[in-house]
Amino acid sequence: MRLLKCCCCISLQFGTMIIGCIFGIKDFSLGCLGIYFVTRKELPVWVITFFDKMNARQCVFCFAIVFYLMSFSDLLLISGAMAKNPAYMGPWLIVNFIVLICTIATALLSAIAIIRIVLIVYAMLVVNSYYDELTA
Template identity: 40%
Template sequence: MHLRKFLCCMPLKYGVIIAGASFGLLDFIIGCYGWNMLIKNEFPKFVVEFFRTMDTRICVAGFATVLWLLMINNFLLVYAVLYKKLLLIGTWLLINYMVFLFTLVTVLLDSWAFIRIGCLGYCLIVVKSYYTELSVVEAVESDSSRGASESEDESNA
C-alpha cells in the first residue's frame, strides 16, 4: 500500500514529522510515568497484576527504558525527515515493525494498546510511503548526475 497524502490532505513529509513527534512525546510521557512509579515505589494495581510472576520494579524499569529508547528513535525520525536521511528512516521502520509485532500480543490485554497499534500501523504505512518517495527521488537524481558527468567526460575528450 502506498499513500500520497497523510490523512488525505497533508503532504507525507509533514505526516511523518507529526508521527515521529507525537509517538516520541507519548513515549517520553509514559516512560516518565514509569520512572515516577519506580522513584515513589508505588505501583497501580493493574501494573502489579500484569507483572504478577516477575519483579515489578525491574519490569517497570525495563519498560520505561525501552520507551525512552523509542522516544529517541522517534525524534531521530523527525531529524531524518528534515535532513532527508534515508538510513535513519529505514532504521525507524525496522524498529517500529518489530514494536508493531510485539504490541500485537498485548492488544488482547489492554484497550489502549489497540489504539496505539492502529495508529502505529497507519504511521508505518505513511513512513514507508515517504521512504519510497525519497528513494525514487534519490535514484532519479543519481541517474541524472551520472548522465551529466558522462557528458562532461565526452566533451573533454
C-alpha cells in the first residue's frame, strides 16, 4: 500500500520530516530521562520492579544508549527527507521495523502498546511511501 499524502493534506516529504522530528524528540527525551535515572542516587520503584531480577541501573543505561541511537536514525530521516536522499531514510525504516516487532511482542503486556503499534505502522507507511516515491 502506498500513500499519496500524509494526513490527507500534507506532502509526503513534509510528513516524513514531521515524523522524524516527533520521533526524534521522543527518543532523545527518553534517552535523557534514562541517563537522569542512571545518575540519580536511587532509581524509582517502578523502574526497579520492571527490571525485577536484573541490574536496573545497567538496563536503564543500555536503553538510554538505544534511544540515543534511535534519535540519530531520526536525524538521518530528517536529513534524508530534506535532501531527497533515500539512502538516509533506509536505516530509520529498518530500526523502526525492529521496534515494531518488539512492540508487537509486548502488546500482550500493555494495552497502550496497541496505540503505539498503530502510530508506528502509520509512520512507517508514510516514510516508506516517500522512500518509494524517491526511488521510483
